[in-house]
Amino acid sequence: MTQTLTLRRPDDWHLHLRDGPLLHGVLSDSAAHFARAIIMPNLVPPVVTGAQAMAYRERILAARPEGSAFTPLMTLYLTEETDPEDVARAHADGIATAVKLYPAGATTNSASGVRDMDKVRPVLERMAEIGMPLCVHGEVTDPDVDIFDREAVFIDKVLKPLRRQVADLRIVMEHVTTQNAVDYVRDQPKRLAATITTHHLIINRNAMLAGGIRPHYYCLPVAKREKHRVALVEAAVSGDRRFFLGTDSAPHLDSAKLQPCGCAGVYSAPVTLSCLAEVFDVAGALKKLEDFVSLNGPRFYRLPPNDETVTLVKGPPLDRTRVRETGAGPVTVFDPGFPLHWRVRD
Numbered sequence: 001m002t003q004t005l006t007l008r009r010p011d012d013w014h015l016h017l018r019d020g021p022l023l024h025g026v027l028s029d030s031a032a033h034f035a036r037a038i039i040m041p042n043l044v045p046p047v048v049t050g051a052q053a054m055a056y057r058e059r060i061l062a063a064r065p066e067g068s069a070f071t072p073l074m075t076l077y078l079t080e081e082t083d084p085e086d087v088a089r090a091h092a093d094g095i096a097t098a099v100k101l102y103p104a105g106a107t108t109n110s111a112s113g114v115r116d117m118d119k120v121r122p123v124l125e126r127m128a129e130i131g132m133p134l135c136v137h138g139e140v141t142d143p144d145v146d147i148f149d150r151e152a153v154f155i156d157k158v159l160k161p162l163r164r165q166v167a168d169l170r171i172v173m174e175h176v177t178t179q180n181a182v183d184y185v186r187d188q189p190k191r192l193a194a195t196i197t198t199h200h201l202i203i204n205r206n207a208m209l210a211g212g213i214r215p216h217y218y219c220l221p222v223a224k225r226e227k228h229r230v231a232l233v234e235a236a237v238s239g240d241r242r243f244f245l246g247t248d249s250a251p252h253l254d255s256a257k258l259q260p261c262g263c264a265g266v267y268s269a270p271v272t273l274s275c276l277a278e279v280f281d282v283a284g285a286l287k288k289l290e291d292f293v294s295l296n297g298p299r300f301y302r303l304p305p306n307d308e309t310v311t312l313v314k315g316p317p318l319d320r321t322r323v324r325e326t327g328a329g330p331v332t333v334f335d336p337g338f339p340l341h342w343r344v345r346d
């Protein structure tokens with residue numbers, strides 16, 4: 001007997017689409033399954049101003065497959081020079097949905113990020129006034145802090161003080177990877193939510209490091225030990241409205257990943273819904289999948305959920321996409337390490 005599951009069409013609340021030939025090569029993977037996505041601004045150079053976000057949005061819209069209604073929700077890359085009025089205007093004009101905080105040097109293309117949080121206080125206060133969310137890459141960059149501890153230290157050293165100083169600011173902790181983050185978010189009744197990626201629900205650090213180094217599992221924040229992965233799954237399948245999907249699908253060319261110093265990012269867009277259905281199915285929580293992928297995100301962002309639906313069908317293991325060929329070169333797709341039985345019906 002085939003099993004099916006129909007959901008409101010999902011959105012992706014954290015997505016990297018890049019630009020140029022890579023954008024053209026990857027966009028259809030997200031547009032095939034998702035209605036909307038929060039688009040990360042870490043291009044080179046970054047998307048800082050409202051005018052830059054508008055131009056980038058035009059390039060994304062122009063790259064959509066024929067007939068696609070995929071809607072990019074743009075973010076502005078926060079720098080110490082960001083003008084609060086430009087941010088407020090871009091929000092009021094419907095150009096920018098959120099602002100993205102990268103601590104300088106924390107991750108891919110974050111060199112123009114923030115070093116001194118006091119310098120961006122006026123922007124954050126303006127955002128709090130207008131209810132515009134701040135998306136945060138939550139890792140400290142202090143070289144003395146172990147890379148596996150950087151998220152937990154960020155919560156104590158940066159996030160807690162920030163939430164005291166700008167109490168009304170609405171914040172999304174992006175791609176949480178630890179029990180510490182899950183516990184902290186659960187503790188906060190208001191104005192804080194978290195995205196969880198597909199891959200962090202599936203791999204722990206062993207997948208990346210045991211039995212050989214696997215660059216395609218290297219991303220930031222780096223995957224942690226198993227107990228943290230379990231905490232993420234519990235949060236995702238709980239239906240708790242503070243947790244929702246942000247795939248952090250982050251395509252890099254294989255030629256950039258397979259290096260002595262390879263870059264961080266996992267490309268999961270083509271297989272995300274199949275992977276998540278598998279995770280929720282194994283957890284006995286298929287009923288909560290729609291909360292996680294289609295309902296909790298719009299609620300936080302104060303947008304209506306999508307009217308259309310998607311149907312997932314369970315059957316024999318999929319012949320899944322392993323490499324996405326793009327005009328810029330091949331990009332390896334996330335391998336969950338187990339067979340995928342759920343596919344999205346066309």
Ligand SMILES: NC(=O)N[C@@H](CC(=O)O)C(=O)O
Nearest residue numbers: 016107108219220250264265
């Ligand atoms: N997650 C990653 O490992 N990489 C992202 C940046 C980010 O989201 O931190 C990228 O842009 O490649």
Ligand SMILES: [Zn+2]
Nearest residue numbers: 107137220221
């Ligand atoms: Zn990040």
Ligand SMILES: [Zn+2]
Nearest residue numbers: 016040248250
């Ligand atoms: Zn990201």
